[in-house]
Amino acid sequence: MPHKSCIFLAVFVALTEPGWSQASGWRVYRVADGLADAACASVAIGLNGKVLVTHLNPGTISELDGYFIQTIAWQPLPGGNAGESPGGQLWSLAPQGLKEWKDKSWVVHSVPEIAAELRRAPAQSHSVPFLPVQQGRVLILLPDRLMEFNVGELSRPRTVVLRTAGQTRLQTFTGMNVARDGGLWIAGARGLAKAPGPIRALDPEARWEEFLLPESSEAFARPITSPCCW
Numbered sequence: 001m002p003h004k005s006c007i008f009l010a011v012f013v014a015l016t017e018p019g020w021s022q023a024s025g026w027r028v029y030r031v032a033d034g035l036a037d038a039a040c041a042s043v044a045i046g047l048n049g050k051v052l053v054t055h056l057n058p059g060t061i062s063e064l065d066g067y068f069i070q071t072i073a074w075q076p077l078p079g080g081n082a083g084e085s086p087g088g089q090l091w092s093l094a095p096q097g098l099k100e101w102k103d104k105s106w107v108v109h110s111v112p113e114i115a116a117e118l119r120r121a122p123a124q125s126h127s128v129p130f131l132p133v134q135q136g137r138v139l140i141l142l143p144d145r146l147m148e149f150n151v152g153e154l155s156r157p158r159t160v161v162l163r164t165a166g167q168t169r170l171q172t173f174t175g176m177n178v179a180r181d182g183g184l185w186i187a188g189a190r191g192l193a194k195a196p197g198p199i200r201a202l203d204p205e206a207r208w209e210e211f212l213l214p215e216s217s218e219a220f221a222r223p224i225t226s227p228c229c230w
Contacts, residue, residue, distance in 0.1 A: 034069030036060035046084030047133065047178065054082055061090070072101060085132035093118070093128060098138060098149060109157055111149055117142050129176050131184075134200045139184070143172045146186065146195075148202070162204050168193055169210055 029035055037055040044052050053062040054074065061072045061082050074082065074092065082092045090101035095118060097111025114128050129141040136152030145164045151157040165173050170188025177185045182197030191212035195202055 029064065029069065034071070035062045036071045042081050044081065044083065046088075047086040047131075048084060048088055050084060050088075052082050052084055052090075063090075081127065083130055083132045083138075085135060085137075087135045089132060089135055091130065091132050091138055093130070098130065098140075100151075109149070109151055111140070111159065113142060113145075113147065113159065114140060131176065131178070131199070133202075137200065139176070139199065139202070141173050141176045141186070143174070146173065146176075160204070162202055162206075163195075163208065168208065169212055 031038055035053065035055075037060070039056050041054045041056050042052075043054075046052060049066075051064040053064070055062065059074050061074045063070045063072065063084075072090065082090060084090050092099050092101075092106070093114065094106075094108050095115060097109050097114045099106045099108045101107075114130075117128055131139040131141075133139055134152070136150060138149045139162075140147045140149055140159075143165065146162045148160045148162055149157065150160070165171060165188065168186075168188065170186070170190050170193055172189045173186055174189060175187040177187075178199065179185050179194065179197065182199065184195040184197070184199045184202065186193040186195065186208075191210060193211070194209040196206055196208075
């Protein structure tokens, strides 16, 4: 949604999250209130309830907590987005994989699977959905698998495959979103799957529910997207 006004989008996203801020009704955020720019690339809610607004010009992120706005310098990939963990840890895509906002600068983490996917498809029309779920832990959705990247208290980062598309009847994975009960919705070419919560404890042995489209129906053209990783 490039070049749309963040004034209304930020408010809309905020109002969809129960309990976000104590205020009722609409509140309008403008550049005069601290937004880095009126035009934005995406609006998303982190698992900590904060709203992240990514801007096209200048390269900054506006973070709203319901009362104040903080801006963070950002050099996004075309089509890339930002996400925030429950503890406030900010993440974004990088050509090499992921980058983490740490000590007021970006730290790049190599994730070969993300790098390969970004090379495979044009960045202008393609992104990799990701979801920070805990300090140092990020879920990554690729067309053929759901993975977890872990750089928490380990001696070296590692990735774990939580589920492959071949283990489901969805054919390919196309999007993900946090469920209201703390689980995870996965969209695919042939329907939806639901992974149980809490998502910070999701493991390869978790039992998924699948909800498939009728054979005569068209596959999802543009599936659900995560509130943290548009």
